[in-house]
């Protein structure tokens with residue numbers, strides 16, 4: 001997914017119901033995926049316990065009387081009496097492994113029995129509709145030292161919060177719960193002698209964000225599964241495009257394949273734009289007819305075991321790039337390769353962007369799309385009219401994963417330095433809208449983005465999605481094979 005760098009936190013991608021189509025046979029599924037795919041794969045209980053232990057250690061550093069309260073994702077209304085399919089909050093999942101709504105986790109820095117989990121109570125009738133609930137027993141199996149069920153648990157939770165001197169709240173999307181915590185901690189109308197004035201509420205999201213930024217080995221394996229399923233989906237979409245008359249068939253080729261290989265969700269809504277729609281960055285309707293000779297841009301990522309891929313490929317539906325399409329594609333690829341080369345320990349996250357923009361700007365001058373000498377065109381920023389967006393974001397449980405890009409001022413220019421275990425996308429693009437009337441007509445309606453998932457390794461990087469064809473030669477070859 002294209003990156004609006006530094007405004008990521010404002011974006012919330014709500015998933016639509018899965019597309020139901022006849023699945024398209026995936027032609028060259030990565031060997032690791034196999035025929036079965038990765039249905040219902042999950043990280044082990046020990047993974048979540050270790051994450052809690054790390055947070056617990058942070059709480060201890062804050063002093064006695066510190067607890068963390070972590071809240072699950074609220075259910076999301078869709079329309080009428082329908083809700084969106086439930087997907088747990090990423091922070092909550094990372095610390096608990098619990099997939100249910102209406103759950104609250106508490107970590108107590110002072111206690112050896114540190115982890116309390118509050119869950120929905122068992123309900124035979126509701127479970128007949130919605131499936132089994134964890135209940136207290138299930139919560140204990142997931143590693144809780146103590147577990148209680150709502151609504152009776154409400155009192156216990158309130159007591160824990162009232163007893164604490166410092167409450168570290170991790171609640172990303174539950175506004176009502178945040179307000180409730182404020183009401184409990186700082187009740188209105190209490191006088192100055194009330195103990196509430198000594199309590200401190202701390203926003204704990206940043207602590208978890210920084211933990212999530214560095215991926216552990218088990219997370220990298222899960223991310224690779226998501227990427228491999230995504231590769232199978234992209235190949236199926238490429239195959240579908242050879243005979244498709246509508247973008248929906250291409251999107252469906254991806255969606256059907258990744259679902260059949262274990263992706264309950266995609267990490268964000270699939271972008272499948274042909275021709276002029278390849279220039280629409282967040283094009284989601286995917287329902288226009290495909291014109292002969294168009295480029296097809298597919299930005300799509302499967303979510304497997306809660307980790308999502310984010311991969312973009314652009315290809316000619318005819319099977320062969322036109323001269324102009326090829327020129328733009330080669331330029332974007334050159335910029336992407338240069339930016340990927342800068343993904344290594346010790347480099348700064350933003351360096352790849354700077355290198356890619358210089359290449360794109362110079363290339364746009366060479367192609368006659370921008371006029372003037374290269375240095376002044378670059379300095380003026382004129383290229384951004386065609387390059388549009390940032391080219392990299394962290395990736396993991398969220399497509400735009402957590403962790404700061406800017407560190408405190410003065411620390412290597414205030415930019416985040418890359419270290420092994422970080423996973424990020426590299427995704428430059430060039431977009432020449434159909435209605436760009438001041439541009440030579442031969443260029444109009446060409447939109448190209450190439451995006452891969454890159455892991456920072458001790459000696460450089462690994463392109464986790466590199467098996468999906470990227471070069472003009474390889475893309476044309478695979479299209480020929482898929483025909």
Ligand SMILES: [Mn+2]
Pocket residue numbers: 001002003310393425427451
């Ligand atoms: Mn992306």
